[in-house]
Amino acid sequence: MNAIRPVWLWARRNWLLAGLACLVLGAGTIRLPDKLYVQSLQASLLSEPRTDAGQLATASRGDRLEPIAKKGRWYRVRVGSIEAWVHELLVGNAAPMSRVSILGDDVELGDNARRRASEITSAAASRGLTEAARENLGGTHSADYDALSWLEQISRQITESPLEELEE
Amino acid sequence: MSGFPSASTRPRFWILGLGLFGLLIASTALAGKRDRLPALEDNITPADVQAEIAFGRQVAARVLGVHPLLRDPELTIYVNRVGRRLTQFSNRPELEFVFGVLDSDEATALSAPGGYVFVTRGLIEQMHDEAELAAVLAHEIVHVGARHLVRDLEIRGADTGGLASLAQLVGGSFDPLRAAFSEVVEEVVDVLLEEGRPAQDELESDAGALILLAMAGYDPAALSRLLTRLEGLSPDRTKSLRELYPPLSERIARLREELDRQTPDAGQWKTGKDRFDEQLESSRLRSQGL
Numbered sequence: 001m002n003a004i005r006p007v008w009l010w011a012r013r014n015w016l017l018a019g020l021a022c023l024v025l026g027a028g029t030i031r032l033p034d035k036l037y038v039q040s041l042q043a044s045l046l047s048e049p050r051t052d053a054g055q056l057a058t059a060s061r062g063d064r065l066e067p068i069a070k071k072g073r074w075y076r077v078r079v080g081s082i083e084a085w086v087h088e089l090l091v092g093n094a095a096p097m098s099r100v101s102i103l104g105d106d107v108e109l110g111d112n113a114r115r116r117a118s119e120i121t122s123a124a125a126s127r128g129l130t131e132a133a134r135e136n137l138g139g140t141h142s143a144d145y146d147a148l149s150w151l152e153q154i155s156r157q158i159t160e161s162p163l164e165e166l167e168e
Numbered sequence: 169m170s171g172f173p174s175a176s177t178r179p180r181f182w183i184l185g186l187g188l189f190g191l192l193i194a195s196t197a198l199a200g201k202r203d204r205l206p207a208l209e210d211n212i213t214p215a216d217v218q219a220e221i222a223f224g225r226q227v228a229a230r231v232l233g234v235h236p237l238l239r240d241p242e243l244t245i246y247v248n249r250v251g252r253r254l255t256q257f258s259n260r261p262e263l264e265f266v267f268g269v270l271d272s273d274e275a276t277a278l279s280a281p282g283g284y285v286f287v288t289r290g291l292i293e294q295m296h297d298e299a300e301l302a303a304v305l306a307h308e309i310v311h312v313g314a315r316h317l318v319r320d321l322e323i324r325g326a327d328t329g330g331l332a333s334l335a336q337l338v339g340g341s342f343d344p345l346r347a348a349f350s351e352v353v354e355e356v357v358d359v360l361l362e363e364g365r366p367a368q369d370e371l372e373s374d375a376g377a378l379i380l381l382a383m384a385g386y387d388p389a390a391l392s393r394l395l396t397r398l399e400g401l402s403p404d405r406t407k408s409l410r411e412l413y414p415p416l417s418e419r420i421a422r423l424r425e426e427l428d429r430q431t432p433d434a435g436q437w438k439t440g441k442d443r444f445d446e447q448l449e450s451s452r453l454r455s456q457g458l
Contacts, residue, residue, distance in 0.1 A: 051382035
């Protein structure tokens, strides 16, 4: 049997090659999402799948793009009459979520329904997400909530601003 | 035995054919799975995001318990401004990123889920310009955006069923659940400070950082430039960088390959050097580039 097996395989090399070709083709087949949504504030739609390619158009957060191909980390998309490339880091398969916060005054949720802070606080409290509960978890690493609060306050002083040009 | 299949070998042919067909289906499915985007793969809900932030906040507080925060308001605002410029291109618009400076001589950076990003004073002192600061922040933003740690731990919000969700773990009424949550927090702090993330995640974040830099107008070569400089720094100031990350030489080589692919025509990128130098001088930090 030891001598027969290689001969049998050799005789069926065409079938094996065809099978391997199917595998390679299968592995190369990317199942594209139906739609892509821009997640970043702005997304450049480029003529080539590289960052220094010419910019054909700019899409904004929430814009819907139709993916038609993928190369590496880049999607080829159709928007209106334009076909262009966009990087996968800038898009997602669902409409972008509004800002979610466990600290904020108001919290916007995915369906754009705005809930009052008190509702969120109650919901959080009911799940035990109170500051006291969070600060008494124990464990081997000590925590510095005072420093964290200082940092969060500083960070929140910065209001969202539109894209500024980088001055040199 | 070398001719067309005999009656006795035909069944084997069909088995082979069926096997190949199965593999074809499996490989197609796997290819599809690889292509899934963060928002696609987990169908993230606002409750998941809240859990992610609450969890990350616990991790961040413990990081600050080990490495003290540098309470320099001007420098912190500056680092946050650079970070905000980058997060405008992030795929996680629902997160409010917070950027802080750790008062440590060691040159390193880390991030907790939910958007807490830290860079050390020791690393800032090795930087020559704003693009290099942006490069480090961008690497961490990609970690957070891709939910690297969260995905590995299967931390989910309240409505997913199955395993105990994060929100359930935080629930204060059951001691075992709180202990379990505390354990997961400690586990992630250990990954960040002692064990390191999977090498694949680090390399993915390097490549993603290059893209974020370019999108924000910064020099995409800034990360490889900074890492090359850090290669020459004494081991005691780069302990985490050498022990918790893939080898610097490998990261630099991959970044250069990626740069060749992504930006063959260099030239129009900004470094923000003047603004960076001005900020460091005002914060009395010793930039090696001054």
